[in-house]
Amino acid sequence: MSGSQTAEAVDLAEEEQLDNSRAPRMDQSQAVAEDFQSVAQEEYETHGTVTAEDPVMTVRDCNVFYGDAQALFDVNLDIGRNQVVALIGPSGCGKSTFIRCLNRMNDTIDTAVVTGDIRLYGEDINSKSTDVVLLRARVGMVFQKPNPFPKSIFENVAYGPRLHGLASNRAELDEIVETSLRRAGLWEEAKDRLDQPGTGLSGGQQQRLCIARTIAVNPEVILMDEPCSALDPIATARIEDLIDELSENYAIAIVTHSMQQAARVSQRTAYFHLGKLIEVDETNRIFTNPGHKLTEDYVTGRFG
Ligand SMILES: Nc1ncnc2c1ncn2[C@@H]1O[C@H](COP(=O)(O)OP(=O)(O)OP(=O)(O)O)[C@@H](O)[C@H]1O
Numbered sequence: 584m585s586g587s588q589t590a591e592a593v594d595l596a597e598e599e600q601l602d603n604s605r606a607p608r609m610d611q612s613q614a615v616a617e618d619f620q621s622v623a624q625e626e627y628e629t630h631g632t633v634t635a636e637d638p639v640m641t642v643r644d645c646n647v648f649y650g651d652a653q654a655l656f657d658v659n660l661d662i663g664r665n666q667v668v669a670l671i672g673p674s675g676c677g678k679s680t681f682i683r684c685l686n687r688m689n690d691t692i693d694t695a696v697v698t699g700d701i702r703l704y705g706e707d708i709n710s711k712s713t714d715v716v717l718l719r720a721r722v723g724m725v726f727q728k729p730n731p732f733p734k735s736i737f738e739n740v741a742y743g744p745r746l747h748g749l750a751s752n753r754a755e756l757d758e759i760v761e762t763s764l765r766r767a768g769l770w771e772e773a774k775d776r777l778d779q780p781g782t783g784l785s786g787g788q789q790q791r792l793c794i795a796r797t798i799a800v801n802p803e804v805i806l807m808d809e810p811c812s813a814l815d816p817i818a819t820a821r822i823e824d825l826i827d828e829l830s831e832n833y834a835i836a837i838v839t840h841s842m843q844q845a846a847r848v849s850q851r852t853a854y855f856h857l858g859k860l861i862e863v864d865e866t867n868r869i870f871t872n873p874g875h876k877l878t879e880d881y882v883t884g885r886f887g
């Protein structure tokens with residue numbers, strides 16, 4: 584991409600943020616449709632670098648089927664320690680399907696079949712001997728819509744540590760709850776109302792409560808599926824700051840429809856398209872000089 588195209592890419596990406604409809608432009612739609620078809624039909628090898636220097640999770644040749652329909656095709660990707668990887672791509676391209684593979688949440692969908700080799704620190708997470716409850720503590724998940732349990736703020740955070748026997752007495756449990764709420768940036772707002780229902784918090788506070796609940800069980804990886812899409816810009820900015828802080832201790836994979844968010848919070852970005860991982864590289868490169876035409880079409884707002 585030339586310098587002027589790069590500037591155009593950034594401008595268009597910013598414009599896209601303002602106009603989230605991302606409708607394909609008429610003059611380019613034919614070319615985009617052709618690219619789209621070629622990827623649907625061809626064997627595909629991901630552009631860029633799928634490996635991470637210090638991988639916490641490795642995914643190799645991952646395919647996912649919902650009944651007869653294939654949703655992911657031969658995806659290879661590492662999730663690196665102390666790093667945020669953003670997963671982007673058009674609706675229905677398989678982002679949620681992919682992150683659900685990382686903590687076996689697809690097990691909860693009857694028709695879903697996952698193949699391939701997925702490891703957490705070298706251990707095969709799909710092995711019969713895997714304790715799935717423990718796996719989901721080690722690979723925690725924060726959803727699009729904040730989903731606190733219908734319990735008090737304290738109990739929301741204390742639930743996991745109790746389940747996993749992480750505290751041997753009440754003082755230790757109190758300590759875990761306070762530390763988790765502090766790290767999630769919610770302690771000051773919540774400390775005087777710990778016995779009140781979690782559902783009584785604002786949306787942004789509820790999402791931070793869900794993050795506190797996730798980190799209370801000492802995860803190694805945090806998965807986030809559009810964690811800010813139900814939040815206002817101020818609550819979103821708080822969560823983004825938090826993601827930045829959390830990446831000092833955890834490996835994070837975040838699905839987002841906002842390219843600006845991907846650019847702000849991640850070090851690596853992975854672009855999915857029709858169930859294929861088209862390209863993964865340093866975030867800066869994906870947004871300024873992507874290696875694949877489809878990635879460029881998407882980040883410049885020509886397709887989405
Ligand atoms: N539970 C399910 N049963 C059947 N098909 C599913 C199921 N969940 C997802 N799919 C299909 O798998 C494909 C990938 O869906 P997925 O939800 O992973 O996409 P996504 O990239 O997360 O999209 P969005 O940006 O809209 O959230 C889509 O074709 C979708 O219809």
Ligand SMILES: [Mg+2]
Nearest residue numbers: 678679680808
């Ligand atoms: Mg999704």
